[in-house]
Amino acid sequence: MNEYSKQIKEYRSMEKPGKAHGKVFVRVLGVRGLNVPMPQQATALTCTLNNGIHFVTTPETRLSKDPRIDQEFELIEHNKLEFTLTLKVRRDPHITAQLQALVPPPAPPVQPTISAPKSRGGMLSFFSSSPKKQLRATPPPPPTPPFKLPDNLARYLKQDGTLARALISFKDVAARCDTRLFETSYPLIGQRVEASGGPTTMELGEIVLQMFRLPPLPGVLSNQLPQSLEDCHRGLRHVAWHKVTYFEGTLTQNGGDCMTWRRRRLRVIGANLVAFNDVTKKATATINLKKAIAVEDNQDTRTRALSPGAQSVDDYGGMITVERSFRLIFPGNQEIFFFADTDDEKAKWLDVFRALVGHIPPNPLWAELIWQRQQEMAKPPTQSSSSKPLISPR
Incomplete structure (x- = not known):
């Protein structure tokens, strides 16, 4: 009844534990509720996946409150699989101008104080004094208003344009995406420059992902395995x-x-x-x-x-x-x-x-x-005939 019965027996006889690795397909759907000031002029956003070995950057998409990314990645599963997703804003001229606006203007130069000449005593001083020619004291310059940081997008950016990132530890979701499509979201952590000069760490939104774990299949050639999340979904449906x-x-x-x-x-x-x-x-x-x-x-x-x-x-x-x-x-x-x-x-x-x-x-x-494999896992465990009951009958 199974067209692969003979082939499956051959593959299982060739199985070598530890020689095959599972695949993890990750699709970044987009960002939800990005809570930063949006520039009036359009600019672009990218997302970079970094697993410590490789990093891949998505094509640019327009920055908005809910930008759509829709980019898929394929990772090799291992015990300590972790990866980051980093959002970066393109440094267009108007973004560079916003960054420059965060720098306080230089303090005005201090005006030297002009002191009045000393009085020459005696009659000469009396005859030479004239009220019209007395020097007046220079009034002090008005106080410089304190510098106020503009509430712009650049306040949330690092110098290289990084806006926020999310850290994903695969072991936390492995069981939930095992041979099935699992959609979830992770907080995007960024920072904001404060008037004191230091940054404040905060959550700026969330990134929405779809994940699918393809377990190790020893003996199956790599070109016979699915190459995308859509291939996985379609194959299991078929x-x-x-x-x-x-x-x-x-x-x-x-x-x-x-x-x-x-x-x-x-x-x-x-x-x-x-x-x-x-x-x-x-x-x-x-x-x-x-x-x-x-x-x-x-x-x-x-x-x-x-x-x-x-x-x-x-x-x-x-x-x-x-x-x-x-x-x-x-x-x-x-x-x-x-x-x-x-x-x-x-x-x-x-x-x-x-x-x-x-x-x-x-x-x-x-x-x-x-x-x-799913059918085998769904079967109830068989109880050994030699096992004793927990409570013996009286």
Whole structure:
């Protein structure tokens, strides 16, 4: 029933613990509630992911209260995986002017005090004194008003344009994003320059992320693994599609593993048409509908064959003469014939097959392995027969 059964057994026999690493996909959706003064002129914002080994910067986006970033990163999982996300504002001329406006103006130069000449005593001083020529004292300059910091964006920036950053420790969210999409947010920590000259640390908003952990899959080649968060999401959605029972009923089959007409209880499970034993309820045969190239109603084929100039009914071995019959066509002129008990059942089966043939989504190997892993983890632990009960019966 599983197209990868043989391949999965081979991969598991090749498993080497410790040789494979998990992947962590991180998508930075954007920033929410950025609480800083916005400049009147447009400027750009970037986000840089740094895991201590590599750093990658996103394309520029316009700075706003809720800027959209929508950039994805792929990381290799390890025990101490941490990374920072740093927001940086482009240093446009008007941003540089804001930074310069934070510098206090230089103090005015001190004016030298002019002292009045000393009085020459005696009669000479008496005759030479004149009220009109007395020197007046220079009034002191008005006091310089204290410098007030402008409330602009530059007050929240470092000299290199850094606005804020968030620190993410992967171990805190690993369990919540294990083989599933997890959306969360982290506070953006920045600072503001105060009048005293020192900075004040504060939260300036939050950065919104989507995360997905792909566990180690030993034996699976790197080119067979998903390359993006969207690949992960789509692959798990497809593998779930392949596990659903879409239709169930009874048909009589001729072809495939049936050399003569055989009545069977059949189920459409994902891309497979599975026959079950009526007594044991176990699967006895599987037809891979992914390999089918067409489904045809034999009634339509019979009508065309009986038309003038068409092939005769005998060319089809008499199969199309069976009432309420149809057939699945496979490459190499292979066919499997069926007929239903009633016209209504035939119509339902035809609808199902026509919806499936040629429209079956892929079922990637890595997604199948993860699905099996999830099924194993969901099973309750088996209790050993040798274990003793906590409370012995009296």
